[in-house]
Amino acid sequence: MTLQLDSDGHLRHLLTLDGLPREILVRLLDRAGQIRDTALGRTCKRNSLVGTTICTLFFEPSTRTRSSFQIAAQRLGADIINFEASTSSARKGETALDTLRNLEAMGVRGFVVRHAEDGAAEMLATHAGEGTTVINAGDGRSAHPTQGLLDALTIRQAKGPDFSKLKVLIVGDVKHSRVARSDLHALHTLGTGEIRVCGPQSLLPDDGxxxxxxxxxxFDAMLEDADVVMMLRLQRERMEEGLVSSLDDYHRDYGLTVQRLRRAAADAVVLHPGPINRGIEITDEVADGPQSLVLRQVSNGVAIRMAVLETLLA
Known part of the structure; x- marks a missing residue:
């Protein structure tokens, strides 16, 4: 945690929500709420990061996270560089650390990092120069802190700031989900009344x-009276690993349908971090239905990432 905070307790990097002080987490949520109109282009963009260069350093594919970070940086007036591992010197054997150092030498101050290896963002932050900020945009199975923040913001908008009254259910492949881990860290920090986790035993973590x-x-029993239902993407490679018998069986046991959702609280809301496998973990009727907040999650992603970039770099 000391790597994330400077000697005065201010946020220097954002690598994980695990152990992040509650006051910092709440401050980021508050800030995102304040600038949401700007994030969505409804008011003039802010100029707090004019003259600052930010690089999206992605070694894995991404649609929502990368695009929202790009929009967030632009709304703050920053210059943005998009690093594509497939068309860069990474294909020639250059390491992620050498890439960061080369871009630092060009005056890049902020790095938004996505990587397949656990701990990749922390490693880069450890070696980053003075004045350089690293934001974890998803590393291995470890963490996806801005997704955890935007999910918390979405829940707070729908249910209010008192999480102690809520029953939140997370469903699916929790074992391999960096999103689920960051959601769990955020929910614990915000004092959620009851956190339920549901999935086949083969897809539940055993690391504490x-x-x-x-x-x-x-699933049916865990849904009873739930206020928030967070569905996770079934990663299809789990079938190849023998962790899931078939897509049909998974949908039968863990797919969220309109009929199943009736077991939850009448005003329950549904979240999904995307990408959605429609007809597997969730049906069209639920994903596009009145209780779905999936698109609000996406729009909140820009606001949260603006708040993070401004907090770290302004």
């Missing part, structure tokens, strides 16, 4: 991350 959660594999 579920401590303090109600855990089970009976």
């Amino acid at each position: 991350v579920l401590k303090g959660c109600v855990v089970g594999d009976d």
Whole structure:
């Protein structure tokens, strides 16, 4: 955690929500709420990062995260560089650290990093120069802190700031989900009343991350009276690993349908970090229905990422 904070307790990097002080997390949520209109282009863009250059350093594909960081940087007046691993010197063997150092030498101050390896963002932050900021945009199975923040913001907008009253259910492949881990860290920090985690035993982690959660594999039972239902993407490679018998069986046991959703609280809301496998973890009727906040999550992503960039770099 000391790597994320400077000697005065201010945020220097954003690598994980695990252990992030509640006051910093809430401050980011508050700031995102304040600038949401600017994030969506409804008011004039801010100029707080004019003259600052930010690089999206992505070694994995991304649509929502990368695009929203790009829009967030532009709305703040920053210059943005898009690094594509497939068309860069990474294909010639250049390491991620050498790439960062070369771009630092060109005056880049902020790095938004996505990488397949656990701990990649932390490694770059450890070696980053004075005045350089690293933001983790998803590393391995470890963390996706801005997704955790935008999910918390979406829940807060729908249900209010008192998380102690809420029953939140996370469903699916939690074991391999960096999103789920960051969501769990945020929910614990915000004092959520009850956190439920549901999925087949083969897709539930055993590393202690579920401590303090109600855990089970009976989706129908876990849905009862839930206020928030967070569906996770089924990563299809899990079928190849033999962790899921078939897509049809998974949908039968863990797919969210309109009929199943009726077990939750009458005013329950549904979230999904995307990309969605329609007809597998969630049906069209639910994903596009009145209780779905999926597109609000996407729009909140720009606001949260503006708040993070401004906090770290302004």
